Amino acid sequence: MSDIPASGGRFAVRLALGLGLVVAVGLGLIWALGGYQALLDWVLVEQRRAQSTLAAALRALRGGAPGAMAGLMVVCFSYGVLHAAGPGHGKVLIGGYGLAQRVRLGPLAAVALAASLAQAAAAVLLVYGFFAVLGWTRARTEGVAEQVMVPLGTLAVMGVGLWLCGRGVLRLWRGRPEVGAHAHVHGPECGNAHGPSPEQINQIGGARDVALLIAGIALRPCTGALFLLILTWQMGIALAGVAGTFAMGLGTASVTIAVAGLSVWAREGLLANLSGARVARVLPWLEVLAGALVVMIALGMLQQGR
Amino acid sequence: MFLGGVALCIGLAGAGLAAAHPHVFVDTGFEVDIDAEGRVAGIWINWTYDDLFSLIIIEDRGLDPDFDGVLTAAELAGLQGWDMQWDPGYPGDTYALQGGVALALSGPSEWSAAYADARISTRHYRAFAAPVVIGAAPLVVQVYDPGFYTAYAITAGVVIRGGRNCAAEVFEPDRAAADQILQDAMAEQAGSADVEMAFPAVGAAYAEEARISCAAGS
Numbered sequence: 001m002s003d004i005p006a007s008g009g010r011f012a013v014r015l016a017l018g019l020g021l022v023v024a025v026g027l028g029l030i031w032a033l034g035g036y037q038a039l040l041d042w043v044l045v046e047q048r049r050a051q052s053t054l055a056a057a058l059r060a061l062r063g064g065a066p067g068a069m070a071g072l073m074v075v076c077f078s079y080g081v082l083h084a085a086g087p088g089h090g091k092v093l094i095g096g097y098g099l100a101q102r103v104r105l106g107p108l109a110a111v112a113l114a115a116s117l118a119q120a121a122a123a124v125l126l127v128y129g130f131f132a133v134l135g136w137t138r139a140r141t142e143g144v145a146e147q148v149m150v151p152l153g154t155l156a157v158m159g160v161g162l163w164l165c166g167r168g169v170l171r172l173w174r175g176r177p178e179v180g181a182h183a184h185v186h187g188p189e190c191g192n193a194h195g196p197s198p199e200q201i202n203q204i205g206g207a208r209d210v211a212l213l214i215a216g217i218a219l220r221p222c223t224g225a226l227f228l229l230i231l232t233w234q235m236g237i238a239l240a241g242v243a244g245t246f247a248m249g250l251g252t253a254s255v256t257i258a259v260a261g262l263s264v265w266a267r268e269g270l271l272a273n274l275s276g277a278r279v280a281r282v283l284p285w286l287e288v289l290a291g292a293l294v295v296m297i298a299l300g301m302l303q304q305g306r
Numbered sequence: 307m308f309l310g311g312v313a314l315c316i317g318l319a320g321a322g323l324a325a326a327h328p329h330v331f332v333d334t335g336f337e338v339d340i341d342a343e344g345r346v347a348g349i350w351i352n353w354t355y356d357d358l359f360s361l362i363i364i365e366d367r368g369l370d371p372d373f374d375g376v377l378t379a380a381e382l383a384g385l386q387g388w389d390m391q392w393d394p395g396y397p398g399d400t401y402a403l404q405g406g407v408a409l410a411l412s413g414p415s416e417w418s419a420a421y422a423d424a425r426i427s428t429r430h431y432r433a434f435a436a437p438v439v440i441g442a443a444p445l446v447v448q449v450y451d452p453g454f455y456t457a458y459a460i461t462a463g464v465v466i467r468g469g470r471n472c473a474a475e476v477f478e479p480d481r482a483a484a485d486q487i488l489q490d491a492m493a494e495q496a497g498s499a500d501v502e503m504a505f506p507a508v509g510a511a512y513a514e515e516a517r518i519s520c521a522a523g524s
Contacts, residue, residue: 040327044457048331048356055357055424062373087327138366223329227362234365235373 017272020265027262043086050079054228062235069240076228076244080116080251083222088252089153090115090217091259092297093160097213098263100164100290102271102283105264111213112256118218119225120249122149124242126221127229132238138230145221151302153219158298160212165291171284217256222248328457331356334449335462336516340469344440344520348412348433349447351400352462353389360426363388370421377421385419389428399451399458400432401513405443410435440472440520450513460514471521478514 053075061068084090094112097103126149131141225245232241267286271279337350355363364370367388369381377385392398392413402409414430421427438445449458464474 044328047327048457051331051356051358055361058361059373059424138362227329227358231358231362231365234368 014272017265017269019269020262021269021273024262024266024269040086043082046082047079047086050075050082051224054079058228058231058235058237058240061237061240069243072240072244073247076247077251079224080222080248080253081255082251083224083248084116084252084255088222088255089157089220089297089301090119090252090256092294093157093213093216094256095259095263096164096290096294097160097209098260099267100168100287101209102267103264105261108260108264109257111210112260113253115214115217116249116253116256117246118214119221119252120245122218123221123225123229123245127226127233131230132233141230142223142226145223145226149219149221153216154298154301156212156216156219157301158295160209160216161291161294161296161298163209163212163291164287165295168284168287168289168291172288222252224248328451328454330359330456332449332456332458333461334458335460335464336447336474337465337467338445338474338518339467340440340472340518340520342468342470344469344472345437346434346440346445346518347437348431349400349402350429350431351449352427352429353458354425354427354462357424360421360424363426364421375421375424382419382421385421385426387417388419390414390417390430398432399449399456401448401450402434402438403446403448404438409438440469440518444517444519446515446517448513448515458514460516464516464518466518469520472518473520474516474518476514476516 054072057068057072057075061072090112094108094115098108126145127141130136130144131138136144225248228244228248229238229241232238232244270286271282274282333354335352335354337352338346340346367384369385370377398411398414400411402411411432411434414432417428417430419426419428449460451458460476464476466472466474
């Protein structure tokens with residue numbers, strides 16, 4: 001009799017987790033069936049509005065209007081949210097990784113936040129290194145961002161995809177996951193097949209993964225942030241620009257953290273509704289699929305060049 | 307369940323592929339002079355840049371140091387022609403067509419620039435190789451950046467001077483059709499080894515256009 005509440009509880013957990021998968025698939029379908037275009041159209045209109053508000057906020061700040069600094073931070077945060085919701089690439093990386101690997105939400109969200117702040121820091125370093133210190137022109141500084149950093153960042157994104165994909169393929173190729181787990185016990189993620197302890201499965205797969213994820217996001221600076229940093233430097237309100245850039249970073253982080261949550265929820269929803277043996281069979285496929293997806297998107301980004 | 311995951315993947319992939327986005331927004335207007343025989347020698351193009359990009363250009367040039375939104379005569383003189391130094395081969399983002407055939411346009415001339423309400427506006431003229439007769443087929447004028455760094459919208463009006471019973475209409479792009487063209491172009495490129503290839507020049511499919519027509523007869 002004591003089994004009943006326990007299994008009832010398990011059922012509730014499975015249902016709650018399964019709902020995550022339904023939500024994610026539903027969003028994915030809306031996305032695929034034209035919802036994304038609608039979102040992009042909306043982002044375009046809002047981005048245009050945000051650009052005007054940003055210009056007004058900068059002028060107000062320069063003119064010493066009260067509350068102008070707070071206003072600038074709000075505009076920058078919204079700009080970051082818009083950028084991440086529309087064209088931003090961080091959600092692809094974080095979401096792809098969250099689907100592919102059995103990571104806990106906490107560490108994944110922390111990586112998402114760190115990556116967004118690193119992206120802001122990269123923009124600051126770029127502008128202050130080349131534009132402010134070396135005296136390069138705006139066009140030349142933006143050229144470095146577009147022609148050097150963006151391709152490097154895209155390669156890092158592709159690296160994450162290939163890494164996930166390759167790991168999954170290797171596990172499939174080795175056949176039964178148990179064999180794979182014994183073949184390379186050094187990776188904490190490899191213990192999955194045995195029904196390992198939560199501490200083992202819930203770690204982000206090593207410093208290399210964290211570094212690749214952060215590099216993939218941070219190396220592609222947002223043009224909006226470069227505009228802001230260069231403008232505020234020229235206008236003599238440089239610190240406000242740096243603060244605004246980090247406010248943009250927090251804005252993008254709010255979206256990538258939400259995506260991290262959704263990906264973990266969806267993945268656990270799928271796995272919670274499978275038997276233990278099936279989980280072991282499905283996991284490498286998840287890695288392969290999510291990895292291939294990230295690679296495809298990185299190829300798309302290379303073609304667009306921005 | 308698994309199919310659901312696959313659907314999610316495909317959706318996300320589509321999202322990544324269509325993610326080009328503009329950083330400069332330009333309100334565009336045209337002016338067309340039509341003679342009594344319905345001939346057009348060229349097009350005047352008006353561009354008004356968004357607040358942020360205008361501020362960037364002003365700051366780049368060290369203008370308006372007191373931030374009062376007004377340029378001195380000397381500053382305004384320095385602003386003339388700033389967006390008219392086109393690289394050879396740059397098509398100027400304005401395209402004219404008639405009956406589906408592209409019409410060649412000259413380089414820009416007679417340009418001017420103004421600064422009002424914290425936004426920069428510029429105006430320039432582009433001539434056809436030979437006068438175009440607006441007859442059975444309307445004159446179509448599109449404005450777009452093939453790489454979509456700049457987003458143009460024909461929101462500043464189309465002015466027609468002269469002609470008989472001539473009128474202009476502005477058409478929105480067919481989004482669904484444009485998306486299909488973009489996806490096809492992407493699919494075509496994905497097969498090639500050259501991943502450094504530029505973003506496919508699909509801007510035309512996303513472009514708004516002004517169609518200028520004159521009523522037949524009279």
